[in-house]
Amino acid sequence: MGDLGAITLWIALALSAYSAVASVAGKLRGSAALVESAQAAMYTTVAVLFVSTLSLVTAFIGRDFEIAYVARHSELAMPDRYTWVAFYAGNEGSLLYIAMVLSAMAAVAVWRAPRQLAAPSGHPASGSLPYTTGILMLILTFFLAVTAVMANPFEKLPFIPADGEGINPLLTHFGMFLHPPALMAGLVGISIPLAFALGSLLARPSTASGYGDEWVDAGRFWGIITWALLASGLLLGSWWAYTILGWGGYWFWDPVENAAFMPWLVLTAFIHCIMVQKRRGMFRMWNIALVNVAFGMALYGMFMNRGGSVPSVHSFGASSLGWVFLTFLAIGVIVPFVIFFWRYPLLKSAQNLDSMLSREAAFLVNNLLLLAIAFVTLWGTVYPLISRLTSGEEITVARPFYDQVNGPLMLGLVFLMGVGPMLPWRRANWASVRRALTIPAAAAAAVAVLLLILGLRQPYALAGFTLAAFVASGILMEWYRGVRARMRSERMGTRGRKTTGALAALRAPVSAFGGLIWANRPRYGGYIVHLSVIMVALGIVGTSFFxxxxxxxxxxxxxxxxxxxxxxxxxxxxxxxxxxxxxxxxxxxxxxxxxxxxxxxxxxxxxxxxxxxxxxxxxxxxxxxxxxxxxxxxxxxxxxxxxxxxxxxxxxxxxWMWVAGPVMVLGTVIALWPEPARVPAPAPIRAPTTSRPTAA
Amino acid sequence: MEGQAIFAILVGAALAVFSLIMVGYPFFRGNAPDFGEPPTARPPEPSSAPEADDAGVAASLESVYDSIDTLELEYQLGNVPESQYREQLQAYRLEAAAAVKAQLESGAAPPELVLEREVLEARAGIRSAWQSCPQCDAPVPAYLALSRGPCPHCGAPVGDTGGPTPPQPGPEL
Known part of the structure; x- marks a missing residue:
């Protein structure tokens, strides 16, 4: 099966390279056939890569030790269930996995792209999708080229060993079935919102008076998907570290951990701010900049993982791929920003910020805090390298640095998580804000007093619990008010019908609660995700201080x-x-x-x-x-x-930290669940007027 | 091992042929319109294509509807005071009306909106039509003839004699 895997890898490389070139050429020449051919090549790549992946899995199951990668990452005694883990246990297999995932995600993204991106005039070359396809296939071509030329998982040994070296013992854990795939998929998945954003920028003629927001829905959808993948990967990785590494902790501020954490932070900023662009046509430059930064940080993470300068328990050890990924990182940061600055004049916001007391403003401040945490983490991650280059002595940045700098920023973020959802869009007035925040503030104060009475004196822990109570009570209050309003309107709708009994009394609020969430999925899905973040915060505060x-x-x-x-x-x-x-x-x-x-x-x-x-x-x-x-x-x-x-x-x-994972996934699924197409309501029928005309 | 290599080559070749067919199909199917056309055949850019603008208008209309839904919810939750709610609702309604108007004018409105407009115009046509009462000759609304209603002046059934003059049709769409 190794031969088939190698052959299909090269076919996939040829297809993706063709797709990248044909897509852009088709757009530039206005050729529908070229654009469609490029898309067909992209879809075919998925099928061909699937065969390649299947070949490697089959080689593992058959313990085909003639293949060097199989011999290095499995052995006869390895249980079959670890085949999936062994598949991406090394550089070569993980690159094939990344290529497979990227091709599948890209195919789905292009296939499901909205009409205003795919073919706004009915002509396949009229939208920005060909550029999006081109960018995605260019990224895929890079991964496939590196895999085929420099890290081929199907390379054969000159002899067949009697047994393999075996899988790394640290990988034989349930968390490993999901943690690396989720993280790798999340990191490479950032390419998709990036490709939609850049495609849209490139397709816009420089003479246009303004920049469109057509890419926003697709960008938001894929931004949330990749965000959830990264979040799940980070949580699963923490759980893995907690149960297997034997030191009792779950987060070490390790460079590779940080490398996955940073793009997650920037994506968090992006998925909030993209809502402002969707609603108000604002923050257009900011969103493009955010997605560029997130992509750059994802590439940095891959560089760290594959031969970066700092050793880590999570990296693939000694690898000659470092310089290749460093070059790709440089290109991946420079080119998107060149496009950004080229199209900068088109990125003016449609509207201005009405008031600093609004949800838009809260999102902006939340973005600044998230970026601050991301860049502090980046500084801590690259500082050992900078110190080695400047003073010849490597100074490692450890947990106290992150705790001291990121701790207060994170508390600020949690505070905003409580305030932001209470603020309406456009503008709020102080009276309504006071009203909305009274109950959460009272709950937070009650918790603070209770903790002080119980003898808690650490300021950070006190602030952490108080803010957690503030956010959670705010969300619960919103739910309560929503249920009450919905029950009121349902009662009005069912006036005259009698409902009696305890079951009916219980069914009404439950049905109202379900209806409330279902009718406002993005909002209430977001609240559920916020609750999961509070659960994580509880875990962090509990383990850090007590x-x-x-x-x-x-x-x-x-x-x-x-x-x-x-x-x-x-x-x-x-x-x-x-x-x-x-x-x-x-x-x-x-x-x-x-x-x-x-x-x-x-x-x-x-x-x-x-x-x-x-x-x-x-x-x-x-x-x-x-x-x-x-x-x-x-x-x-x-x-x-x-x-x-x-x-x-x-x-x-x-x-609470481990339970937060499924809760977060649930919230994400609710937030992303597709909404039915909106049918305009019929105009109200008025009784015809019987007044006589003044002049007949 | 030899057999495996032959199998790999055969399957690989089959996949390569399959890929070529997939990639080449758009060029050879009947309606491939433009392969090899010079760059001047470039399609209109989204900003200048009316259809592209329509897609944009539809998206912005959807966004305004979302905003109105959110505003309604915020109001019900008590996060937005009534004065602000009315002010913002009015602003959103104007935005929505402008978007609907743009859609109707471009002829790319969804069938529901077109039908809605036709019904409204037909109603307006009926409402605006007048005829004389066959009994007392007073001017009466034409819809009374359709519903065989009584004349408001003399009480005689308007539709009984001769029938009303047909209502003025709405403007052509």
């Missing part, structure tokens, strides 16, 4: 206490597998009551495995998780006499 950690070495039967927990180490059993030796410890967890009694909560089994072929140990933490706190035990070492070293942590509120 976690407890203890490192101990215990003999079998020995106990130790932490907070109101006690653990008793029962012993370790050893299990030998084909590729590893596992040390499975048994630990009883007790809750200590204030009166000194203790209650057995659970018996947990943290384990530690040693992989001789990698000379590496991998751990699996045993976690007893509740909404209040996680009790976390991970073995740090297993001694020959049966003693074992453990790291024990109590992490408050972290459960």
């Amino acid at each position: 976690n407890t950690q203890k490192d101990v070495v215990l003999s079998p039967g020995e106990t130790t206490a932490i907070e109101n927990y006690e653990i008793r180490y029962l012993g370790t059993t050893q299990a030998i597998y084909g590729n590893r030796t596992e040390f499975i410890s048994s630990v009883e967890v007790y809750r200590l009551a204030p009166d000194g009694t203790k209650e057995l909560l659970d018996t947990i089994s943290p384990n530690r495995a040693f992989y001789p072929s990698f000379n590496m140990a991998s751990t699996r933490a045993a976690i007893r998780s509740t909404p209040v706190e996680d009790f976390y035990v991970v073995p740090s070492e297993n001694l020959p006499d049966g003693d074992a070293g453990f790291r024990i942590l109590v992490n408050p509120l972290i459960w």
